[in-house]
Amino acid sequence: MGKGDIKTRKGKLFRGTYGVRRRPKRYKSAKAENKNECTYCGVKLLKKNKALQEEKNTKRYPDNGITKDHVPQKCLFEGYPPGYKVNRITVPSCHKCNREFSEVENELRDLIGISNDKDELQKGLTTKSVRAILSIPNSQERLVKDSKGKVRGVVFDKDTLLPSHLKNFKGIFYEEFMTRITESFKIFVLDTKSKSNFEELVVDFIDKNCNWHESGHRDIFQYKISLIKPAAKGELVKTDSINEAVGVVCRIQYHKKFEILILATRKRILKKRIH
Numbered sequence: 575m576g577k578g579d580i581k582t583r584k585g586k587l588f589r590g591t592y593g594v595r596r597r598p599k600r601y602k603s604a605k606a607e608n609k610n611e612c613t614y615c616g617v618k619l620l621k622k623n624k625a626l627q628e629e630k631n632t633k634r635y636p637d638n639g640i641t642k643d644h645v646p647q648k649c650l651f652e653g654y655p656p657g658y659k660v661n662r663i664t665v666p667s668c669h670k671c672n673r674e675f676s677e678v679e680n681e682l683r684d685l686i687g688i689s690n691d692k693d694e695l696q697k698g699l700t701t702k703s704v705r706a707i708l709s710i711p712n713s714q715e716r717l718v719k720d721s722k723g724k725v726r727g728v729v730f731d732k733d734t735l736l737p738s739h740l741k742n743f744k745g746i747f748y749e750e751f752m753t754r755i756t757e758s759f760k761i762f763v764l765d766t767k768s769k770s771n772f773e774e775l776v777v778d779f780i781d782k783n784c785n786w787h788e789s790g791h792r793d794i795f796q797y798k799i800s801l802i803k804p805a806a807k808g809e810l811v812k813t814d815s816i817n818e819a820v821g822v823v824c825r826i827q828y829h830k831k832f833e834i835l836i837l838a839t840r841k842r843i844l845k846k847r848i849h
Contacts, residue, residue: 614671614675638670643741647741662790663749665744665749674737686831743826779802796827802820822837
């Protein structure tokens with residue numbers, strides 16, 4: 575499919591964006607007001623021309639120089655047709671955060687790649703993942719083998735996957751609410767496979783109040799997100815006001831296989847419960 579087909583009905587069906595409502599232009603101008611700070615750490619960003627001038631003088635791009643970061647990361651689309659990567663969320667990021675995330679985000683790609691179940695579109699992703707895992711010095715320690723020495727799986731550390739989930743959540747929040755999520759929230763990453771009643775309640779709330787949105791292609795990355803506030807009888811309801819919100823719930827799906835839940839709660843609410 576050529577570039578000329580991007581806005582056609584056929585092109586939209588291919589990307590999974592046909593019938594998806596676009597943001598009104600007024601939201602774009604509101605988001606532009608917050609481009610002077612990093613989506614992830616909040617540092618004030620140095621404009622592109624000033625950052626390039628500093629790079630010219632010091633031979634190094636400044637840590638607070640403005641960059642564009644994609645949500646989700648580019649490596650999750652490896653081996654897929656170009657049409658899958660169109661219309662990905664982009665957020666303003668400092669050079670330091672962008673660089674640090676790029677050093678750890680391949681771990682999520684590797685997890686998805688080795689879980690491939692004969693999906694031809696994932697063949698390139700799987701090949702890249704296997705090579706990356708075997709190139710690590712301690713790779714043999716991560717391999718799970720049977721009694722005959724045949725590899726049956728790979729061990730992943732949840733802590734190494736955490737930065738990718740947090741980055742993607744912060745990017746989604748910025749895209750949806752035109753501002754970064756501040757340090758007034760404490761962010762928790764939950765497992766959708768957990769059998770506890772709490773996770774089930776969170777999933778049920780999100781499914782009742784939110785629709786799926788995608789970045790790039792729905793087969794690669796989908797999410798649901800909602801601000802929440804207290805109502806009568808202690809119930810939590812959806813709100814569109816960040817000032818009213820006491821928390822944020824988000825459900826992220828990677829490659830239609832792996833899901834995580836994000837719960838961000840106002841720190842002042844947590845303090846009240848502790849006391």
